[in-house]
Amino acid sequence: MNIRRYALGAACVLALAVPAFADTNVTILHVNEVAAAKTLWDKIAADYNAAHPGVHVQFKYLENEAFKAKLPTMLQSDDRPDLFYSWAGGVMLAQDKAGLLKDVTADLADVEATMSPTAVNAFKVDGKAVGVPFEMGEVAFYYNKKLFAQAGVKAEDIKSWDDFLGAVKTLKAAGITPIVVGAGEKWPMAFFYDYLVVRIGGETALADAKAGKNGGFKNATFVEAGKRLHELGALDAFQPGYLQTSHAQSAGVFGDGKAAMDLMGPWLLGMQAPNSASGKGLPEDDIGILAFPTMPGGKGKATDTMGGVNGFLVTKSAPAAAVDFLKFFSQKKYADEAAATGAYIPVVKGADTAITDPLQRRLASDLAASTYHQNYFDQDLGPSVGRVINDISVAAAAGQMTPEAAAAALQEAADQQ
Amino acid sequence: MSTVEGSHFEPARRISVNGWVVALIFLPPALLLFTVFVALPMVEAAWYSFYNWDGYGRPERFVGLKNYGYVFANPVFARALINNGLVIAVSLLVQLPLALAVALAVARRVTWAVWFRTIFFLPYVLADVGAGLIWRYMFDGDYGLAAAIAAGLGTQPVYLLASKDWAFAAVLIVIVWKYFGFYMMLYVAGLQNIDKSLLEAAEMDGAGRWQRFRYITLPLLGPMIRLSIFFSVVGSLQLFDFVVPLTGGGPFDTTHTMVSFLYYFGITRMRVGFGSAVGVALFVICVAFAFGYRRAFMRDD
Numbered sequence: 001m002n003i004r005r006y007a008l009g010a011a012c013v014l015a016l017a018v019p020a021f022a023d024t025n026v027t028i029l030h031v032n033e034v035a036a037a038k039t040l041w042d043k044i045a046a047d048y049n050a051a052h053p054g055v056h057v058q059f060k061y062l063e064n065e066a067f068k069a070k071l072p073t074m075l076q077s078d079d080r081p082d083l084f085y086s087w088a089g090g091v092m093l094a095q096d097k098a099g100l101l102k103d104v105t106a107d108l109a110d111v112e113a114t115m116s117p118t119a120v121n122a123f124k125v126d127g128k129a130v131g132v133p134f135e136m137g138e139v140a141f142y143y144n145k146k147l148f149a150q151a152g153v154k155a156e157d158i159k160s161w162d163d164f165l166g167a168v169k170t171l172k173a174a175g176i177t178p179i180v181v182g183a184g185e186k187w188p189m190a191f192f193y194d195y196l197v198v199r200i201g202g203e204t205a206l207a208d209a210k211a212g213k214n215g216g217f218k219n220a221t222f223v224e225a226g227k228r229l230h231e232l233g234a235l236d237a238f239q240p241g242y243l244q245t246s247h248a249q250s251a252g253v254f255g256d257g258k259a260a261m262d263l264m265g266p267w268l269l270g271m272q273a274p275n276s277a278s279g280k281g282l283p284e285d286d287i288g289i290l291a292f293p294t295m296p297g298g299k300g301k302a303t304d305t306m307g308g309v310n311g312f313l314v315t316k317s318a319p320a321a322a323v324d325f326l327k328f329f330s331q332k333k334y335a336d337e338a339a340a341t342g343a344y345i346p347v348v349k350g351a352d353t354a355i356t357d358p359l360q361r362r363l364a365s366d367l368a369a370s371t372y373h374q375n376y377f378d379q380d381l382g383p384s385v386g387r388v389i390n391d392i393s394v395a396a397a398a399g400q401m402t403p404e405a406a407a408a409a410l411q412e413a414a415d416q417q
Numbered sequence: 418m419s420t421v422e423g424s425h426f427e428p429a430r431r432i433s434v435n436g437w438v439v440a441l442i443f444l445p446p447a448l449l450l451f452t453v454f455v456a457l458p459m460v461e462a463a464w465y466s467f468y469n470w471d472g473y474g475r476p477e478r479f480v481g482l483k484n485y486g487y488v489f490a491n492p493v494f495a496r497a498l499i500n501n502g503l504v505i506a507v508s509l510l511v512q513l514p515l516a517l518a519v520a521l522a523v524a525r526r527v528t529w530a531v532w533f534r535t536i537f538f539l540p541y542v543l544a545d546v547g548a549g550l551i552w553r554y555m556f557d558g559d560y561g562l563a564a565a566i567a568a569g570l571g572t573q574p575v576y577l578l579a580s581k582d583w584a585f586a587a588v589l590i591v592i593v594w595k596y597f598g599f600y601m602m603l604y605v606a607g608l609q610n611i612d613k614s615l616l617e618a619a620e621m622d623g624a625g626r627w628q629r630f631r632y633i634t635l636p637l638l639g640p641m642i643r644l645s646i647f648f649s650v651v652g653s654l655q656l657f658d659f660v661v662p663l664t665g666g667g668p669f670d671t672t673h674t675m676v677s678f679l680y681y682f683g684i685t686r687m688r689v690g691f692g693s694a695v696g697v698a699l700f701v702i703c704v705a706f707a708f709g710y711r712r713a714f715m716r717d718d
Contacts, residue, residue: 069684072472094687098473184579184667241558241576243668244584253559277560383687384471391670400581400669416487416691417469 026057026322028312029074030085031064034270036343040334048328055321068383075100075315082318083326086131088122088309089375090382095313101130102314107323108132111330118373119347122309132326133311134335135344136373137265138363139191141290144282147176147260155290159302161199161228164293168237171260178237180259182250183397186390187378191263192232193393194377195292195306196225202299203372206380210414217410226396226403228295233397243398248275255281263292265307266345266363289362305370308379309347339364388413459700466693476690484694493682494695497673500585504653504674507589508596513645516597517638520604521630534605538598545595549662552591553578556663581671584664588672591659596652600645607641608634643714650710654703675699 028045032038038061045057060081062070067085074080075095086092095101105128112120112129119133143155151174153167171178182188197205201221209217239245239259248271254262255276262268273281294302312329314322335348339355345364346352352364367373378386392409395401401409466484468476488494519537523530540548555562558574567574577587611634619629635642657676664672666681673681675695683692 065685072687076473091687094471094473100473184665186667240574241579243581244557244576244579244664249559382471383685387681387686394667395669398669 024055024319024321026055026083026319026325027081028057028059028083028085029062029067029071029081030059030312031062031067032085033061033064034267034343036341037338040338040341040343044329044334045325048325052321052324055325057321057325080315080317082322083131083312083314086123086311086313087376087379088131088133088311089379090386091379092123092130092313093125094382096125096130100316102316102318102323103128103130104132104314104323104326105129108326111327114330114332114348116347116349116367118370119309119311122375123311123313131311131313132330133309133347134330135308135310135338136347136367137267137307137310137345138305138366138370139195139263139265139307139376140292140363140366141261141263142254142268142359143261143288143290144254144257144259145286145288147171147257148288150174151176151260153260155288158290158293161293161295165232165235168232168235172236177239177253177259178235179232179261179263180239180245180250180253181242181263182245182247183238183242183394184244184249185247186387186394187376188247188250188264189229189397190376190378190390190393191306192229192397193225193389194374195263196228196295197221197377198304198306198372198374199292199295199300200224200228200298202301203304203374205299206374206377209410210381212414215411217414218404218407222407222410223403226392226401226406229393229397230399230403233399238397243394251275252277257282261290266360269342269357269359284357284359287359289359291366301371303366303369304372304374305366306374306376307367308376309373310344382417384417385410385413462693462696462700464693465690466697468690470689471687472689480690484690485698487691488694488698491682493670493673494675494678496671497675497678500672501654501656501674503585503589504592504656505650507593508649508653509646512593512597513600513642513649515593516600516645517604517642519597520601520608521634523601524605524608526609534602537601540595541598541602543595545658546662548591548595549659552587552659553663556587578664579668581668584668585672588659588663591663592656595659596649600649603641603645604638607638611637640715647707647710647715650706651703654699654706675702 030041032041038059041059045059048057049055071084075084076098080100092101108129111132115133116136119136120129123129123131123133145155148155148171151171153170158164158167168178181192201208205221208214209219209222213219239250239253242250245253250262251264251268251271252275253259254268255272256278269284269287272287273279275281291302292306294300312326314326330348332348332351335346335351336354338344338346339351339353339360342355342357342360345355345360345367352361352368355361355364374380377389380386381389388410392401392406396403396406465476467479467481469478469480469484470476519533523533523537543551554560556577558564558567558576558579563577564574578584615633615637616629619633624632655676656674657680660666660672660674660677661680666673666677676699679692679695679699683689683695
């Protein structure tokens, strides 16, 4: 009797639960343009939907700038996505402060234990998890092996900033454009500035400046970084007309073999071929990776890395299925697949062994050995000061602004925030 | 009965009653749309401009006039104002005279003139962003038309858009190319409305070509010219669409206009209060010009 009653009760609960669950839609907004990643994500969503009748998980793509412009309004409307792409950092903090994100610390603790702690911590606000990372990237110099050989430059000999400047001069003397940079969009030049600050001031440099210690952004580290960047710019290291070159164009210049180096994230490998005039780009065997050089007397280590940490944030009204999907999404088998297809470098521990691409493998091992990982400054600082970092990087490199004025402009932007 | 009779004999009053009915029926939708999409956002922007707000949550940090202080102290804003001034100057001194000269040549109703009119008008039909992208390619020193010209002449390639001294000149060239066809059409319409007999009479009285232009065509074209100046100045103040694909405001923020400054320094940086302050400043300038100009020059039109 009792059993029958329970069975009836369970049936009733099921009958109630199933239709209630049947209407669950989970929308995920993202900006990822890498074809392999998109294919994989659509597959994961299809797998989940097949295993969970009545739940409809859907990835929706939005172009990068459009995404950034629309997101604040969307998050505060009823039309908000349940999960959305994030670079962590200052923007995420602002979203959390406005109460738009869900605390998922308890739900995702198990999942986070399987991931790189650096990446996981990037998605925490005061110890509270608001999302889950899936990829981590390292910005490094990609170099053209043939052009290096032609000029007689050996990549393994480039350790310090002075070695690096020496290589730039040798390339220049051989009639080769040493570095291509898409400074028309500014942020590619900021990669130089970010790395210089990390190498000179070490891992606390940015946090100290944000906290206003030692003169905030006007302190010696930021001024010195500007000086070094100007030093590089004064050597005419960049391609002619670099101030107008877009990011996509710069990838094409590298792919056409018209410049020896490109300081860029892992996506360059996917971009250099389609953007080249030949349409073929460089064969991967001709591309090498060079870590950003160390700074003599600097506090940063050669193994400190700078690059993005990307993940998904959970919005406050997201259904339980959205969090459940994140767990499903974060399984090692999918991370392995991302690694094997070259979609991205996953943050799940042990998945890096599945990477087949030798260049991505190198990046993954750098990240695994990273002594400190710094997020892009413009993401870390949020849009208002972050865009100023990008502006002053270009201005300092081109000698349009003195290093002192550049640092002062940063502090001014921070004060106005 | 008497009311019907009364209304029958008082047409003026009947119209005014009908006018009220018409207003009651047709005004609310228009008024509502205007309020929701024009008036409210303007008031909101003015309100936001007093806050330091990143667009999340409610604006809470009241900063008084600080945003306005930041805007007017910003060297990029000053440069944007100068650029807007340059656009107005080039529009009035180059674009409109050019449009008038071309209009005089193609106003005749003959086949070739119609063809040329169409050709000159084509750039105006093109989407602004598309035109910007095309010109970005034309100016490109690596793969574009500029590169081909430099290669043909055997000189070093010129990177016009990467030069802080020349990039805005490149923007001005594109503006003249894009919009002069529109003003040409306005003038063609105006020219075709001029009574030919006046010109013939003047000719019989011995007036030369210049005299006929100066004393007959130009005065009769006056309303059209005043209108074109009005469009031209307001359009110049609101210029945005080209700047984004062509230069993105660079190099070194030397090619911003007020609106692109608002977009790049207000919206993309999530400084809603600051951006609103720019918007209010732009609004005040536009309204002051619009009312001032109409009062001074367009009273009789």
